[in-house]
Amino acid sequence: MAFLDLSDVRKNYGPNTVVHKFDLDVERGEFVSFLGPSGCGKTTTLRMVAGFEVPTAGAIRIDGRDITRLRPNQRNVGMVFQSYALFPNMTVADNVAFGLKIANKPSSEIKARVEEMLNIIKLPHLGGRYPYQLSGGQQQRVALARALAIKPQVLLLDEPLSALDAKIRVSLREEIRSLQRSLGITTIYVTHDQEEALSMSDRIVVMNEGRVEQIGTPFEIYNHPRTRFVASFVGTLNILKGKVVDPAAGKIVIDGQELFASKRIAHLQAGEACSAALRPEAASLHQSELQEAAKIASAFGRESGPRNRMVGTIEEVSFLGSVVRIRVRFKENAVSLDTFNNPNTTPPARGMQVTVSFAREDLLVLEGAEG
Amino acid sequence: MKQQKIGSWIAIIIGTLYFVVPLIGTFEFSLRMRRGEYSFDAYRVVFADPRFQATFGYSTLMALLTIAVGVLIVVPTSYWIQLRLPKLRPLVEFITLMPLVIPAIVIVFGYLRLYNTSSILPLTGSAHSTDLLLVFSYVALALPYMYRAVDTGMRAIDVRVLTEAAENLGARWPTILFRVILPNVRAAILSGAFLTFATVIGEFTMASLLNRPAFGPYLQLIGANRAYEPAALAVIAFLVTWACMGLINVVGHGKQIKAAP
The missing domain is CATH 2.40.50.100 (RNA polymerase II/Efflux pump adaptor protein, barrel-sandwich hybrid domain)
Known part of the structure; x- marks a missing residue:
């Protein structure tokens, strides 16, 4: 059985259907990217997994547990946002510790976990800084550390690199991928950048107008596109x-x-x-x-x-x-x-x-x- | 270019004279209580007057209560509109602007009709309940300032994303509101609070018609019977107002929490 399972998921806003019959099985530790142009429904699907949107129909399961109607704070899913979403009033360390404090972890455990996460993202010396004192790349790393600190079952990344410049984007995507591999965390990554999706993913879900066009490995998607849309969008x-x-x-x-x-x-x-x-x-x-x-x-x-x-x-x-x-x-x-x-x-x-x-x-x- | 500069300077000078000359005149007059020399006698008299202390203390208390109630009403409203009901924003903005359009005397007569001793809710029946009514009327009066200040603060941060980020990390609504949203709009709330304080401290109409011992009616009473003390009180009221403005600036530019770029 798949670790993350989306079966027959749909989303309507009034008469408009923004996600049509979405089926996907993600294995434990797999890195899956949702790739498509703006408005194709990839972020909406991700937000349904996070719990910020409720599916009109269908079911979402993590490790066999139905989470379709659970509130976002009951899902144990970590999310990294495009705009970082760091809390401006808190230091880097406080940001990383936020989820652990909410979970009422002992302070010694929180301290150790924060140190561990800051080491993982290679910013051990910046714990006392405020978000506005960091560069965009550093902020996104902190956002990643904050999402991972709570040991989520699934990590969701919503176009996390799109606000960064090209060079940092390339280096950070390699870091994200290697971190994901080392932690073995099941990850869904939303992007409209085909190079990002091709270079990072185990599998890619290409979406267009709320529909899944093709699901496959980067090799399959690039070399054997099933539809004209996939062929023209990828490469x-x-x-x-x-x-x-x-x-x-x-x-x-x-x-x-x-x-x-x-x-x-x-x-x-x-x-x-x-x-x-x-x-x-x-x-x-x-x-x-x-x-x-x-x-x-x-x-x-x-x-x-x-x-x-x-x-x-x-x-x-x-x-x-x-x-x-x-x-x-x-x-x-x-x-x-x-x-x-x-x-x-x-x-x-x-x-x-x-x-x-x-x-x-x-x-x-x-x-x-x-x- | 040079002509434009000269025009700007002329405008600034005229504006400054317009505001400063009456102030200087009032201040100068307040110092002339002692015949033939300048002194602070008028201020000494004012500060020694127990009614000054009582009314100023009462109005300060009313202002603080108004700020507390105003914050409790405005912050969640503004937050909710930003987060879930953005379409209601024009309507709420219109409602918050009403106290600027409807004269205070009209509002207070409305209150007196609605909450008199023979009504279902006789708030004018006792001193304490009238104080409560006065606080609520001040909340309405200060609504345009408080709402605008808080709303501007809310717009400056990405309320929706911060809320979602906190919720994603396991936080519930009270935690999100008090630990994430409020600290990030603290400067905006304080701006609204100081504006409210400045509005309430010298307010006359509502306090007078509800017959409460506030600073505004006291100013009017002294102004009607004395010569130099009203000038001293005007300067004091002016300084209190400007102190509030100064504090807004200090809070706004002090330990400012900037949104992440």
């Missing part, structure tokens, strides 16, 4: 519009050029319009057939299996530092592809006719007529 993606030729063989036609998809297209009929997804890093650029064969043979020792080829014209070349992004136009469709910057080679020129090749398994026909 950069080329969406190509075409028509199905042979669903059983996975054959489609895009701008008059025949291609094969990763698998048979079960949900579409021959002649139906379809959308196919291709990651920029999956495509290679070749100026001649010979160059293409050489490149395929040497590419990371991969065997040069059957590949799709499309002939087009370079429309745009963007130098992004370590990567050069090249857009190749066919007719209606265009593909952006990334190549590593090579200081000894000049990037190809605009207007050049080239061949774009990619493995069949990298071309994904998306679900739904238009994906």
Whole structure:
């Protein structure tokens, strides 16, 4: 049985349904991220687990105990807020000790636990400071320590890094993940930053308009997106519009050029319009057939299996530092592809006719007529 | 640019003269009780008058009770509106502004009709119950100042998130209100309290019509019968008011608890 179990959870505000039929099983010690754009229902779902919102229907269980109707102060769930929510009138130590004092723990135990938590977040010398005397990153660490001090069964983090600058965000997310691993605490992390979700999570729940689009490991979500939304929201993606030729063989036609998809297209009929997804890093650029064969043979020792080829014209070349992004136009469709910057080679020129090749398994026909 | 500066200075000078000249005049007049020389005789007389001590003490007590009742009414109201009923804010703001629009004399006549000795709730029946009525009427009178001060303080902190954070850590409502919210709006409450004190200490209409021995009616009585003492009392009342304003500043800028950025 799952440690945290959300079954058929829904939330309505009047006539508006903000969370539709949400089912999720989270194992003990697992790190699960809710990923989606603003207004997709991820924070509402998290707040239902915290007890700040009551589900309209469904049940939430922690370790088999139904907590759906319990007050937030009866759930033993720790929460870290986007705006830190530290108590401005209390010192760092008092903030961390707050939950323990509420629980009437002995003062010796409180003191030891506060010291332990401040050591864990690497701020042992800042116990006497007030929140306004700390940087944003330090405040968020204190908020994390405060949430963990009460030894919660589940840790909830609501976009905890979104108010911080990029560098601190990266270092703090690594700290959060390593802390979560070392404590083995079951964690739900809400974010709209796909890089954050991909780098931290055991599993990701991608949400859109109150619905779960896909649940899977970061690898599955990125490499095998089930819907067009997941494919476009997670990572950069080329969406190509075409028509199905042979669903059983996975054959489609895009701008008059025949291609094969990763698998048979079960949900579409021959002649139906379809959308196919291709990651920029999956495509290679070749100026001649010979160059293409050489490149395929040497590419990371991969065997040069059957590949799709499309002939087009370079429309745009963007130098992004370590990567050069090249857009190749066919007719209606265009593909952006990334190549590593090579200081000894000049990037190809605009207007050049080239061949774009990619493995069949990298071309994904998306679900739904238009994906 | 230079013309703008000169204009500003002229405005400041005119404003200062408008406020300061009458004060200086009153103060100067209060010192002229002894013929031919300046002295503090008028102040000595005022401070020696047992009625001054009694009325000032009474009004101070009334002010403190008004502050206590006002805080008990306004803080939870403002907190609840901020947290759960933000749509009611315009209505509550309108209600709290009523005492500024309706003259005190109208309010007190309303009280006398509602709470006279032949009513269901005869609050004017005894001295103590009339004191209670006076406190409630002062609470209504000071409501615009107290509510605005507390509401501004509540808006300065993120009441909802702080409440949720405390609740998440196991706290119940009384703990949240007294250990998390109140300390963070302490400066705002004290501002409201000092404004209330300044309003109540010299209030005349309600105390006079309810026939209570307050400082306001005493000021009026002295003003009607003496020459120099009313000027001294005016200066004293002015100093009390300004002391309250000063305390608001001290409290506001002293050990200020800033919200986390």
